[in-house]
Amino acid sequence: MTTVWKSIADTLVSEIEQGHYPAGSRLPTEAMLAERFGVNRHTVRRAIGHLRTEGLVYSRRGAGVFVLPQPVAYPLGRRVRFERNVLAAGQTPSRRLLMLESRRANDAERSALQLPTSAMVHVMEGLSFADEQPIALFRSAFPAKRFPELPKQLRERLSVTQAMQASGVSDYFRVSTKLTAHLATPVQANLLRLSAGAPLLRSVSVNADQAGQPVEYGRTWFSGERVSLFIEDEG
Amino acid sequence: MTTVWKSIADTLVSEIEQGHYPAGSRLPTEAMLAERFGVNRHTVRRAIGHLRTEGLVYSRRGAGVFVLPQPVAYPLGRRVRFERNVLAAGQTPSRRLLMLESRRANDAERSALQLPTSAMVHVMEGLSFADEQPIALFRSAFPAKRFPELPKQLRERLSVTQAMQASGVSDYFRVSTKLTAHLATPVQANLLRLSAGAPLLRSVSVNADQAGQPVEYGRTWFSGERVSLFIEDEG
DNA sequence: TTATCACAGTTGTCTAGTTGTAGATTTATT
DNA sequence: AATAAATCTACAACTAGACAACTGTGATAA
Known part of the structure; x- marks a missing residue:
């Protein structure tokens, strides 16, 4: 049983890996992603939180979420x-x-x-x-x-x-x-x-x-x- | 010879068909319906589950149960x-x-x-x-x-x-x-x-x-x- | 030019409410 | 007694809204 936030995280990971959001670029805002995936902002936050622990992105309060380059x-x-x-x-x-x-x-x-x-x-x-x-x-x-x-x-x-x-x-x-x-x-x-x-x-x-x-x-x-x-x- | 959840489902169906809950509107919460019918929440859930398989309503976790229009x-x-x-x-x-x-x-x-x-x-x-x-x-x-x-x-x-x-x-x-x-x-x-x-x-x-x-x-x-x-x- | 300020936009955090799921237990029916 | 129906309890997952903290930008004043 997969949860919604996991499938969103998967989608974002594959989009990042395909170069859709290149290293250093900013992801769409949490609000925009919530709109796009048709979920509440908190659910997007959970997906992004996962990417963060995976070391794929980092976020700066007030600025946005940014894609990290790979090691x-x-x-x-x-x-x-x-x-x-x-x-x-x-x-x-x-x-x-x-x-x-x-x-x-x-x-x-x-x-x-x-x-x-x-x-x-x-x-x-x-x-x-x-x-x-x-x-x-x-x-x-x-x-x-x-x-x-x-x-x-x-x-x-x-x-x-x-x-x-x-x-x-x-x-x-x-x-x-x-x-x-x-x-x-x-x-x-x-x-x-x-x-x-x-x-x-x-x-x-x-x-x-x-x-x-x-x-x-x-x-x-x-x-x-x-x-x-x-x-x-x-x- | 009929079960409790079936009669609740029938009641809800007729109320929807009479326009009591128009297409797109939200039903009362499961807790409220349970209160109204004097049953446990799970019994209401079973009735709603029936409506869902009939294509009459859909439910969004965390949001509620909503009435569907026709195809x-x-x-x-x-x-x-x-x-x-x-x-x-x-x-x-x-x-x-x-x-x-x-x-x-x-x-x-x-x-x-x-x-x-x-x-x-x-x-x-x-x-x-x-x-x-x-x-x-x-x-x-x-x-x-x-x-x-x-x-x-x-x-x-x-x-x-x-x-x-x-x-x-x-x-x-x-x-x-x-x-x-x-x-x-x-x-x-x-x-x-x-x-x-x-x-x-x-x-x-x-x-x-x-x-x-x-x-x-x-x-x-x-x-x-x-x-x-x-x-x-x-x- | 530089510093300051105001403001809109974004992420972080919190509280509350709703449906989904799992399991154990009681009650009713046959 | 066996079985189905309904109850009870407890979380997990998601929604909804509000506000705090912070950033970036543009306007204004010194």
Whole structure:
């Protein structure tokens, strides 16, 4: 015995899957859907509530119900490139810069980047989006001595790859990646538009140039819901 | 020798036939009827269940029990016009718009309307009523290129014939009609106020202008109980 | 240009009422 | 005693309406 709200939920799911309502778009209002399906608004709400728990949509009071993009498959391999990864998943990448500063390296940064004591690093913090949907929070440290112009370049282009090239590093490679699971702090949850305490995947990684010299020490917090990391074959 | 619920059913039938509860009106709630007849609610339910199988009333969970009007005779011929048909049956036609959108035509629509690949169509979905009683669910596709203003016109007038005229098609004719029988999905049943799994008559049709150019590809689901389709003589 | 405000539209929440369903129990009929 | 009819109880599912909380937009004023 199927209930009305379930069949409405099924209809909406199939319409979303057929691209009828593309990712990021707004569903018709609850009132319109109620009219269309010939039911009370509460019944539509129950169907939408189901889609919400399935992670297909999210709703904002006063604004509407919006279609969520499906989780991005994010390959971790020898070459990890944000834009390429998101594009390969069929979504549109973008970034937002939250902070950019230069300061003394802390212990972890010195160790990872093989820097002498009291060396300076440029630190960039930002958000990564796929189709307007925040998928990760990142904080990267670069050796300041080697890349004196990096802050300007990052500010202009926002792409690590391009900024590196402008600083003479034509290519770079992932030399280590450590993954752990964490719960989102309130600040992180807010930035990633998750509920506080949502699960995050934390990646701590080092990239190095062709000579093996470390050029970036990065920490990234991926939304566990929206990203599925996978290890690429090293072909 | 007669049971309690049967006599209650008889009483209700005669009251409906005497116009005590006119078509479309709501019966008193089961609780009130139980009170009135001095019986348990379930006994009233059994009587109402009988009226329902007789096609005299229909009930909507949470809303109440409503009196049904009689079925409509619907002629299918060279000129099929909803309003004319229902008026000819002595009832009052009306329509409700459920959805109106423009999108890429799918295969069936492209083929029926003789459109090139990736052509756009306007799609209208709605309900047809005779005397406030839903008799059919329809979904029509129109070539968007030829009728750029159609959505506005349909929204204003809700009459295909009038919208066509406003777009320069003074008259149109049925060029093909295919009929099949289907069972109502839960959503369809709900919209037509039928029980799920009720039989529907599905008509897939194409209308064309005087030059023979297809102008509408329509699918209509008629309630098998409330409509009897008949083929008109082509005089 | 910027800030503020008003307003309509949308989702969130609550209360109350109605029909649908399931099961157990009592009462009437044969 | 057996069986059918009716009762009783309790929820589940849906409707109906009202109001609160919030968003987005456009108008107005500084």
